[in-house]
Amino acid sequence: MNMSARPHVEAFFDKRTFSIQYVVSDPATGACAIIDPVLDFEEKSGATGTFNADRILQYVTAENLKVEWILDTHPHADHFSAADYLHSQTGAPCAIGSHVVEVQSLWKDLYNWQGFVPDGSQWHKLFQTGETFRIGNLNASVMFSPGHTLASVTYVVGDAAFIHDTLFMPDSGTARTDFPGGSADQLWHSIQDILALPGETRLFVGHDYQPNGRAPMWESTVSEQKASNSHLSRCHSKDEFIAFRQARDKTLPMPKLMLPSLQINLNAGRLPEPESNGARYLKIPLNALGNAIWE
Structure with missing residues (x-):
């Protein structure tokens, strides 16, 4: 990693889903990538909106940036991805890990998607593990970071790493692993890979749930995570971490937008096609996820 390459990182916090979206840009060229953008969804009414995505576009215009990539770290289970909308507005390609x-194959069966092709062709680019790319003059690379999902990746851009649902801020610990395809063992190894980056590497998380009501936070360093992550500090081995993580996961309810979100996000942020009356419909499988925690 070239630690002298220091991109500018602008964060956009969505308080409805506790998500952080990023614009990472090359100060020398004005090229940028948008990471994990949110398409707004009001679940009680079924309304969708582009408030978050438009806020990002306003920033891009104001700073005279050129969007070269729209990147998702994984198929999100708690918000819709705005990747397809932002592609329509900027022309930039959408990408995710291969x-x-x-x-897609796992959830195609759960949703009984008859015509859905689970080959990743919904994106313009599927990144392989270890693949490199550029944002302007900045070198970027892709780390495979499974555990939270089968498909999670970390984007390393200069001295910044976008780690989404692996580690949270040190006072919030680590991500859950009980979704279909999740693995506490894999998450442990993904965390070790991230913590093997240089200590001054800036780590940018994908969510912050504001423990004890504090203001939202999203940036730490490898050194800070090693010193004070609240989950890792109590687990001195992989086995201890797996036992702790699995026990904690058994107490957590599913995200309220999980079933609506994944059918959008596994299609690269595209909404369902309109039906004969012109309306679009979500499809919610009943009792498909086993014994749910009721709130």
């Missing part, structure tokens, strides 16, 4: 095809 293991998304495994998640």
Whole structure:
């Protein structure tokens, strides 16, 4: 990693889903990538909106940036992806890690998608593990970071790493692993890979749930995570971590937008096609996820 390459990182917090979206840009050229953008969804009314995505576009215009990539770290289970909308507005290609095809195959059966092709062709680019690309003059690379999902990746851009649902801020610990295809063992190894980056590497998380009501936070360093992550500090081995993580996961309810979100996000952020009356419909499988935790 060239630690002298320091991109500018602008964060956009969505308080409805506790998500953080990013614009990472090359100060020398104005080229940028948008990472994990949110398409707004009001679940009680079924309304969709582009408030978050338009806020990002306004920033891109104001800073005279050129969007070269629209990147998702994984198929999100708690918000819709705005990747397809942002592609329509900027022309930039949408990309995700190549293991998304495994998640597509898993959920195709759960949704009983008859005509859905689980080959990743819904994106313009599928990144392989270790693949490199550029954002302007900045070198970027892709780390495979499974555990939270089968398809999770970390994007490393200069001295910044976008780790989404692996580690949270140090006071919030680590991500859950109980979704279909998740693995506490794999998450442990993904975390070790991230913590093997240089200590001054800036780590940018994908969610912050504001423990004890504090203000939202999203940036730490490898050194800070090693010193004070609240989950890792109590687990001194892989086995201890797996036992802790699995026990904690058994107490957590599913995200309220999981079933609506994945049918959008496994199609690269595209909404369902309109039916004969012009309306679009979500499809919710009943009792498909086993014994759910009721809130």
